[in-house]
Amino acid sequence: MSITSRQLRGTGRDRSPAIALTVGDQPAATTLPLAIGFGLLRALAATAAGLILACGVGVLIWAVTPGSPDAGALVRGAIAAFGAANFLPPSIDGIRVTATPLLLSAVCFGAVASAGNLRFGRRAPLPGMPAQLLVAVLTGVAYGAFTSAAVAALAPPGAAAERVERPIAFGVVAAVAGLTLRGKEFPRAFRSWAPPWLRGGLRAGAAASALIAAGGAITLTAGLVRSFGTATDLASTAPGFGDGVGMLLLGLAYLPNALVAGIGYSSGVGFLVGGGSYSPLGSAGAELPGLPLLAAVPTNAGVSWLGLLSTLFPLAAGLLAGWLLTRTTRSMTGRLLGAAVAAVVVAAVCALLAGVAGGGIEGSSWARLTVPWWSGLLLGGVVGVLAAAVGGVGVLTGRVGAAGGSGSSAAASHLTEPIAVVADEPAGGGDAPAAEPAESVEPAESAESAERVDADEPAELAADIEPADVESAAAAERPEPAEFAEGAEGPGVPDDTVAGADAKDGGDPAVAEDGDAAGGGGRHRRGRRRNR
Structure with missing residues (x-):
C-alpha cells in the first residue's frame, strides 16, 4: 500500500490527517x-x-x-x-x-x-x-x-x-x-x-449564442408580463385544482420551446402557430390553444415597435463577438476567420434549436408550432458581418487587445530611452582622477549630456520608470555601512586580510570608481572579502 495525492486532509482544529490508501504506487487501472x-x-x-x-x-x-x-x-x-x-x-x-x-x-x-x-x-x-x-x-x-x-x-x-x-x-x-x-x-x-482564430471564433460564437438566447428569454418574459391578465384568465378555466396543476406542468415542460419562439421573433423572422404567423414586422393571427403560455403571442396586426426593440439583441451579439475576437486575435486575417467561425456556430445552434423545438398536434388546426430553421442562418450572418466589422475597425485603429496591446508598446518605447549611469565619489574622500564618461544605452554620449538630460527631464516622466530601476538606483546611492567604510575593520577581521584585499585591487582609486560606476558592486565585493 502507498499514500496517494489526497494524503493529508485536515479535519477539525487539530488538523488530524485523513489517509487515502490505494493498492500499488498508482491508482487502479481502467x-x-x-x-x-x-x-x-x-x-x-x-x-x-x-x-x-x-x-x-x-x-x-x-x-x-x-x-x-x-x-x-x-x-x-x-x-x-x-x-x-x-x-x-x-x-x-x-x-x-x-x-x-x-x-x-x-x-x-x-x-x-x-x-x-x-x-x-x-x-x-x-x-x-x-x-x-x-x-x-x-x-x-x-x-x-x-x-x-x-x-x-x-x-x-x-x-x-x-x-x-x-x-x-x-x-x-x-x-x-x-x-x-x-x-x-x-x-x-x-x-x-487549434489555431488562435479557431479557439477565439468558437468562444465568440458561444458567447453570441448565449446573448441571443437571453434576448429570446427577455422577449418571452416581456410578452407574458404584457398579457398577464389573459394568462391568469386562461389558467382559471381549469375545471379543478389538479387540472390547474397539470396545465402548469405542461407550460413548464414547453417553456424552452416558447424561448426558442422568442429567439425567432427577435431575429425578425418570427414563428408559426397553426395558420398564424407572428413577427415584429407584422402578424397574421389565428385561433390558439387555451394555454397560459400562449398568452405571450402578440396580437397586433401591424408593426410592433416593442418587437423591433427585441431585434437589438442579435446586433449586440455580433458586437460582442467582434469585441471578443479583438482581444484574442491580432491579425486582420485571423479576425475575419474567427468571425466566420462565430457565424457558423451561431447559425448551427439557432437552426438546431429551431429544429428540435418544432412540432405540433397532428390532425388539428395547430399542426405547426415552429420557428423557420433559416432564421438561424440569418442570425449567423448578422453576427458574422458585425464581428468582422468590429475586428477590422480594431485593426485599423491599432487597438490590438490582449494579443499585444498598448501596454507592451509603451514598455518597449520606455526601454529604448537612454539610461545614464553616474559614477559615485570614492569612499576615501580624497582627490581622484576624473571619472570616465558615463555610459548609456546609446553609445557616443558624454557624461555632460547625460547629466543635462537628467537635469532637464520633466517630472512627469518619472512615472515611466520601472520599480526595478528605482530600487537599483536607491541601492547604488545608499550610504556604505560603517563596517565597510574605508579604513574600518570588520569585527574579528585580521589586518593582513584587509591588506591583502587592498593589494589585489592594486590601491588604484580608478579601480574603485570603475566598480562603483558599474552599480556599487566593487565596494560590496571588497566588503565581502573583508568579512571572509
Missing part, C-alpha cells in the same frame, strides 16, 4: 471492458432516473386530483411523456403530439452527459481518446435502447412511436457532449492543435 461495463450501468441508471421522475410527476398529479379514477393511467401517461422528451412522439386518443417538451429533454440530456463523462471514482481514466470516444458512443446507444424498450413496455399500447433511432441518436449526442465538455484529454488536445 481497462476497456471495465469502462464499457461502467458505461452500460450508467446508461441504465440514467434511464431509470428519467422513468422515476416521470412516474413521480404522474403520481403527483393523481394525488392532487381527487376525481382521478386510476393512478396507473396517469403513470403510464407520464411514461409516454418521458418518451416524448426522448423524441418518441406520443399519441393521445389517436392524435399524435410531435412537439417535444424541451425542459424534460434538457433533464435527460444532462443525465446522459453525466453518464458519458467516464470518471470512475478513484480509478485512473481510460487511456486514449479513441477508446474514450468508443465508450461514450456505446453508452449513448445503450441509453437509447433502454429508453425505447422501457417506453414500449410501460407506456399505453400505441402511445409512443416506434422510432428507436431517435433516442439512440439523442443519447449518443449527449454522451459525446459530456465527454467533450467535461473531460480533460479532448479539451487539452484541441488547445494543442
